[in-house]
Every structure is written in C-alpha cells, then in structure tokens.
Amino acid sequence: MNTLFVLLGPTGVGKTALSIQIAGHIGSPVISADSRQIYRDIPIGTAAPTAEQQAAVKHYFIATHALSDYYSASMYEDDAIALINRLHASHPYVLLCGGSMMYIDAVCKGIDEMPTVAPEIREDLWHQFHLYGLAPILEELRHADPVHYNEVDRMNHRRVIHAVEICRMTGQPYSFFRTHRVKERPFKICKIGLCREQPELYDRINRRVDDMMRLGFVEEARRVYPLRSLNALNTVGFKELFLYFDGKYAFDEAIERIKRNTRLYARKQMTWFKRDPYITWFHPDNQDAIMSYINEKCRAS
16 A cells, blocks of 8 residues: 655654655655745744755745745645655656655644634734734634633633634634544555654754854845735744834844744644644654665555
8 A cells, every 4th residue: 555654753853864765764755844944034933955955856835935824734635645646657656755744644634624703804804913913802702612712722822713714704613613533544654753762852953953053044035025024024033123124123132033933843743743643753863763664564554
C-alpha cells in the first residue's frame, strides 16, 4: 500500500536538512506543511528551504501564494490530498515535512467541514477587531459558545474571530460543527517526530534568529512593512520587527523578543505533537536509526 511519511517537529529542530536526505532515500519530492512558507517574498522570515535545497529535491507548497492571498488549513487539506494521490501514482512513498500543527492534522486526520462565511460578516468582525481589540469578540464567543470559549487559545485572535464568524453566520455554536472524526485516507501514514533536549533546541533557535538577521531579515521585513495588516505577516519575527519600525521596541529588544517568542512557539508545537501516540520520535542526529525505521516501514507496506 502507498505510504505517506510525515516528518514533523518544532521550529529549529532540523527538519529541512533531514527532509532532503529522506526524500532522496525514498525517491520522493518534499511536500511542505508550513503555513507561512507557502507565501512569496518572505523566505528569510519563514526559514524556507534554500535555492540549493529546492534544486536538490522537488518541493511543493513553497512560495506558491501572494501575501494577500487567503489560504486556510481546509484549503491545504484539499490541495495536499489531491497532490499526494497524484504523486502516489508514480511514487509509492511520499514525504510531507513541516511543523504547522493544523496543516499536518489536515492531511492526517482531516478538517471538519465548516459553513462558508459571508464576506460582510468577516469584514465586520475584522473591522471590530481593529477598532476595539479582541476583548469584545471574546465576550461574544463566551456567550455564543461557552464550550469552545473554554477550549480555544484566547491569544490567537484569528481562531477566536473565525469561531465567532461561524456563530454569527449559522446561529449555532462553533463547537456544534466540530465532529473530530478522523477521515480515512487511501494510503498509510507514518509519522516521524524530531526532538532535542530543550537547552539544545533553544540554543539552535537563538542562533537561527541571529543567522536570519545576517541574511537580511530586517530588510525583508521592511519591504513588506506596508502590508503589515495581512494575515500572512501576523507571525513571529515580522510582528516584532514591525513594532521596532514603529519605534515601540529598540532593535536589541526586538531581536530578543523574536527569540523568546520563537522558543514559546516551539514549546507549543511540542505540547501539541506529544498528544499524538502515533508519532515515533528520534533525535535528528540519529539518522541511521531514522533510515532503518523508514526502510522497515517500506518493507511492511
């Protein structure tokens, strides 16, 4: 049976370099599962695969969309599953690599079907958010859907706003539409997790931020600064540099906040991934064990 290998782990753990080796080993392209690398014009801030890495192995979902394009995990599910099925016609083993939790779940489990939100409802909520902040929208969610209010990350304004969009659109709680049913896929899924001890991972994150600065991240962020309200740029790194451009942070403080917030995001990723009992974990340096595990799964398929 065809197999999808999923290489996942927190930001900075070393997924990209290893994905090139694994893709070469199993004769597969790399399908990116990164919700920011899909956007053009921000390769440094998203730590996208380099031109050399993309030349070595065919990559999908890298720099495929304009910053202004709307794109969701549900859309990614449709696009990625269609691509995987096409690739499996000639590649029995296909590699998906990334750290965006919702994108990985979209492929491996499926996204619940949600009603389409009318543009005027979306525009009204975002206008409200920009005028008054998230507090009144959170309060609306608390009344409309106390179940989801107690589950949602209340610091993630996009998820809060989307939940209220559904509540307003349908008159039903957002949680009513969340079935959590795992969709069947016409291929086997094998998840390989990469992890490092926290001090080692945090040191790599700090050094990677320094490397991004040397590569020209500040200049890249300044080029897209006029587009700062776009959802594609509402992410760690850009947010802190935009506040530096606004004069809210000194440069050194902005850099330290990028490092700290990236570390916090990595911790959040690991908390999410550790709930999944179907992930087999490896240290990225233990490549012999990883390749042996892949070979074993290939023989069993």
